[in-house]
Amino acid sequence: MLILVLGGARSGKSAVAEQLAVRLPQPVTYVATLITDDDDVDMADRISKHRARRPVTWRSADAESDLAAQLREIPGTLLLDSLGPWVASQVRHDTGVAALCDALRRRPGDSVVVSDEVGLAVHPTTEAGLAFRDNLGDANAAVAAIADQTLFVVAGRVVTTAAFDPETVLTGGG
8 A cells, every 4th residue: 555645844744644654564664855954953853753753663764865776675664754855855856756656666565655745835936946846746746646545634634635537527426
């Protein structure tokens, strides 16, 4: 099973993903994609709070340069948090996302993937910001396309989504 958990900044998406992962088959491995900055006190505090919420039985790992290969080797349940920092680190975005999706499809255990929904953010004013928004949006869409379920989190509450079928909407069936 592959579940994608999307939400805006500070929406509660990581806590929702953790609640899901704790109910899936053990062991659980939490893979963090953020490269921390020792001088960022606020981020260090957020990371500490995330760690404190996780069961002590969970294994934690930092994302490796070849994330797709790393994910294929993880037994049990995977919690990948989150796609944004990973996308930002990709030199070849198109190749990386395809390999990530392939690894998520083929890995033997369940996967919960967390990502920021960039469609709700402020419009970027720089070329780099625009490219990041577009690349993360593309990555989210690619993972959602292969996910068994996509959850959208707002203020700590989950709104489930389903694939859009224009025919069903136009005929009044949905």
